[in-house]
Amino acid sequence: MDKSQILKEFSADPEKYYNVKLFQEQGFIRKACAKCGRFFWTLNADRDLCPDDGTDTYSFIGEPPTTKRFDYTQAWKQVEEFFVKNNHTSVSRYPVVCRWRDDLYFTIASVVDFQRIMGSKVVFEFPANPLVVPQTCLRFKDLENVGVTGRHFSSFCMIGQHSVPDLGGYWKDECVDLDFRLLTDQFGIKKEEVVFVEDVWAGGGSFGPSLEYFVRGLELGNAVFTEFQGELGQHSTLDQRVIDMGAGLERFAWITNGTPTAYDCCFGPINEKLFNTIGIDSDSEILKKYFTEIAKEIDHYDDLNDVRRLAIKNAGITDEQLNKMITPLEGIYLIADHLRTLIFAITDGALPSNVGGGYNLRMMLRRINGTINRLNLKLDIDDLIDTHIDYLKDTYPELDEKREDVKTILKLESSRYEESKIHMKKKAEKIREKGAPSVDELITLYESDGITPEYLKEVDAITEIPSQFYSKLSDLHQSEKKKVITELPLEELPETETLFYKDDPMEFEAKVIKVFDDQVVLDRTSFYARGGGQEPDLGSIAGFKVVNVDKHANIIVHKLEGGVPSEGDTVTCKVDETRRANITKNHTSTHIINASSRKVLGSWIWQHSAFKDDDHARLDITHHSSLSDNEVKQIEDEANDMIKKNYPVNIDYYDRGTAEQKYGFRIYQGGVVPVKSVRIVSIEDKDIEACGGTHVKKTEDIELIKITKTKRIQDGVVRVEFVSGPTAFQYVKQQEEESKQKVQDNIAKQALEKLREENKDKAREQIPILLEKVLAGESGEIDGITVSNKICFTSSDSYDDYFHQNFGKKLTSKDDTAAYCGIFEANPTIRVMVFSGEKSGVNAGEIAKEISTILGGSGGGDAKFAQGGGKDTSKKEQAIAKAKSMILG
Numbered sequence: 001m002d003k004s005q006i007l008k009e010f011s012a013d014p015e016k017y018y019n020v021k022l023f024q025e026q027g028f029i030r031k032a033c034a035k036c037g038r039f040f041w042t043l044n045a046d047r048d049l050c051p052d053d054g055t056d057t058y059s060f061i062g063e064p065p066t067t068k069r070f071d072y073t074q075a076w077k078q079v080e081e082f083f084v085k086n087n088h089t090s091v092s093r094y095p096v097v098c099r100w101r102d103d104l105y106f107t108i109a110s111v112v113d114f115q116r117i118m119g120s121k122v123v124f125e126f127p128a129n130p131l132v133v134p135q136t137c138l139r140f141k142d143l144e145n146v147g148v149t150g151r152h153f154s155s156f157c158m159i160g161q162h163s164v165p166d167l168g169g170y171w172k173d174e175c176v177d178l179d180f181r182l183l184t185d186q187f188g189i190k191k192e193e194v195v196f197v198e199d200v201w202a203g204g205g206s207f208g209p210s211l212e213y214f215v216r217g218l219e220l221g222n223a224v225f226t227e228f229q230g231e232l233g234q235h236s237t238l239d240q241r242v243i244d245m246g247a248g249l250e251r252f253a254w255i256t257n258g259t260p261t262a263y264d265c266c267f268g269p270i271n272e273k274l275f276n277t278i279g280i281d282s283d284s285e286i287l288k289k290y291f292t293e294i295a296k297e298i299d300h301y302d303d304l305n306d307v308r309r310l311a312i313k314n315a316g317i318t319d320e321q322l323n324k325m326i327t328p329l330e331g332i333y334l335i336a337d338h339l340r341t342l343i344f345a346i347t348d349g350a351l352p353s354n355v356g357g358g359y360n361l362r363m364m365l366r367r368i369n370g371t372i373n374r375l376n377l378k379l380d381i382d383d384l385i386d387t388h389i390d391y392l393k394d395t396y397p398e399l400d401e402k403r404e405d406v407k408t409i410l411k412l413e414s415s416r417y418e419e420s421k422i423h424m425k426k427k428a429e430k431i432r433e434k435g436a437p438s439v440d441e442l443i444t445l446y447e448s449d450g451i452t453p454e455y456l457k458e459v460d461a462i463t464e465i466p467s468q469f470y471s472k473l474s475d476l477h478q479s480e481k482k483k484v485i486t487e488l489p490l491e492e493l494p495e496t497e498t499l500f501y502k503d504d505p506m507e508f509e510a511k512v513i514k515v516f517d518d519q520v521v522l523d524r525t526s527f528y529a530r531g532g533g534q535e536p537d538l539g540s541i542a543g544f545k546v547v548n549v550d551k552h553a554n555i556i557v558h559k560l561e562g563g564v565p566s567e568g569d570t571v572t573c574k575v576d577e578t579r580r581a582n583i584t585k586n587h588t589s590t591h592i593i594n595a596s597s598r599k600v601l602g603s604w605i606w607q608h609s610a611f612k613d614d615d616h617a618r619l620d621i622t623h624h625s626s627l628s629d630n631e632v633k634q635i636e637d638e639a640n641d642m643i644k645k646n647y648p649v650n651i652d653y654y655d656r657g658t659a660e661q662k663y664g665f666r667i668y669q670g671g672v673v674p675v676k677s678v679r680i681v682s683i684e685d686k687d688i689e690a691c692g693g694t695h696v697k698k699t700e701d702i703e704l705i706k707i708t709k710t711k712r713i714q715d716g717v718v719r720v721e722f723v724s725g726p727t728a729f730q731y732v733k734q735q736e737e738e739s740k741q742k743v744q745d746n747i748a749k750q751a752l753e754k755l756r757e758e759n760k761d762k763a764r765e766q767i768p769i770l771l772e773k774v775l776a777g778e779s780g781e782i783d784g785i786t787v788s789n790k791i792c793f794t795s796s797d798s799y800d801d802y803f804h805q806n807f808g809k810k811l812t813s814k815d816d817t818a819a820y821c822g823i824f825e826a827n828p829t830i831r832v833m834v835f836s837g838e839k840s841g842v843n844a845g846e847i848a849k850e851i852s853t854i855l856g857g858s859g860g861g862d863a864k865f866a867q868g869g870g871k872d873t874s875k876k877e878q879a880i881a882k883a884k885s886m887i888l889g
Ligand SMILES: [Zn+2]
Pocket: 033, 034, 035, 036, 037, 038, 049, 050, 051, 052, 053
């Protein structure tokens, strides 16, 4: 949809779209900007320019337009107090990890809290109407601006003011009136300072007019009136019109304080702490001047580096001031901002990693670490985490609970960064030689080697970070596209009655509604269709084998083998009961393993994915490291403890909004639930999930869980494979047998070793006797030695190093036509030793070299004596054959 086209249309009829009651009451005048032509509303008759182009832009720095000063947390108290006083419900923030949408990793706006996807449609579900929410939003597009521009954050608090007019809420007039009074009455900003700019919003198939409100060039909020759907011209009014007013809390604090940057009044005591470490006075005139210049110029250039250069020039910053003040200051703001974002994200269960949204988090921590190193700062990250949380916990008490988890994760990630530095250094050197990499090359470097452009800058491999780097990376990792299921022509068919959610009979009668080749649709079924990682039920329909069951929307399709019944038939259906019982045990076990992993490992454990078949199951969990044997044992013990306690497994249906409010977003372990009524499976308060699978009635029914294998399958994800019920007992039995076998094997091996040792001792005593026989001209097999005309070869286990040395040496010194070659195992290698008398015609060196090569090693020596060997024991037979033919011919 072309936004400028919509704006043109709406602005052509301002009475209809923009002229609210407040404008008339207060006498606002509508004007077109003399510079850019945009329409705006003001009480100041002399004003000719819109806020972006006005001469008062950012003049609040150093001279705030309010008599009261509110920092970040105080500003929220003011906002909350105002809206609650005006009949709004104040709702707690939603997680920054957007579990209820599968097209977003992170919550990017307050309205996202209340959006649920149903099919291809976005629906709104508000827990109260009207409401206000302090929603922490994460955005990684402008990462390069953070710390530099004075107003960009990687996470910020969006004050969300939402109202549904047709369900008892209000519409435009009251919204704009409230926002105006929030600024003027609550924050004490003069009426003449407030400017409203006409704009539009469009997205997700709907659109509407919006009024952005500015004070001294700073956009404080944007009231969007989502009103229409469809294409402009053919559009219709939405069934559910929504007010989506989003305002930046950080900016509210900033405008009342007039500090050089918004960072100065939003991070609490952490800034002061950081300033002290580098000795900067953040209140200096030069900083005010510099950041005012940055603020004024930022929208006029594409490249931030150009803006920075211009501001340095205009503010008259010397090189020394740049190095001693601006650069460290930017670094400090970056650290404070990024750390705050990481605290929110980790508290809400995200982990820095190489995948999905974790990319952005790892990038942020690497930027923090890189900045600390570059500026040579002595900082205690744990202490900074405490400072942030202590400041924020009044508004966000949940941060306090996860304090230690945040520290654990960040410590681990930082040490990984340090470890990877040697590798990064080598890469950086190559880059320095090759010359500046492109944006795409930089992205590849980060994605495959974890090398951030900050690091490259830190080690002088590049001079500047290209301005598109972060926006491009963020685009790549903002969301993942979901797969499309192949469609059968099912539109006309009725919804299948799902018996597995009712009486769940293992044998039932049903009517054949439709047949597609080998696929059958029934009016009702007890066959559980593949879904949520649970494998389908098998069995028979009308005597034909059921080989697969899939769900397409609300219709269940059975795939048969060997034939199909006819449409209209009433058929007898049998579900394979044992298979179903085993799958069911494995499914409940997945929930139990999830809960016990979370208890043993930490709050960051979420289900990443799961798979439940009848004879095995696996749960992939979000965790930062491989599991130790001890951790695996603890998880298994904890799981079996839950079985022993025989907790009931309860299934209840809730309205989605109610379930979310009652249990939080932890219920979405298996991902988004695209239905209004949510099936909640709870095992006491140990594990509560929205889940459509089959479950046992009480945990004791599972009998036993055994973890068979764990593996770190990707960065940030650990796979736990396990078995339960009868399979677990079989597994235990098998393990016992295997270990019994191992013991027996060991005993046999030891006996063999002992025998060999005895033989070796015996062999040593035999040396003079054997020598005598060979020198006397005996041929053939003599005690495992093949002899032919005094040329000897052996690969017998009975002979060792000592024997070969002594026998070979003595033989060839007594008779120069004799030769000797022995191959033997000397753990972990196979060795070869060759002696040859001068007239034997055997070249010891050649043989040793050749045989060693076969064994993957090397050999050395001369024509008379040589030895060697190699570790490739699989080539033993080949080496023996070769040696034998080389020496004996
Ligand atoms: Zn303008």
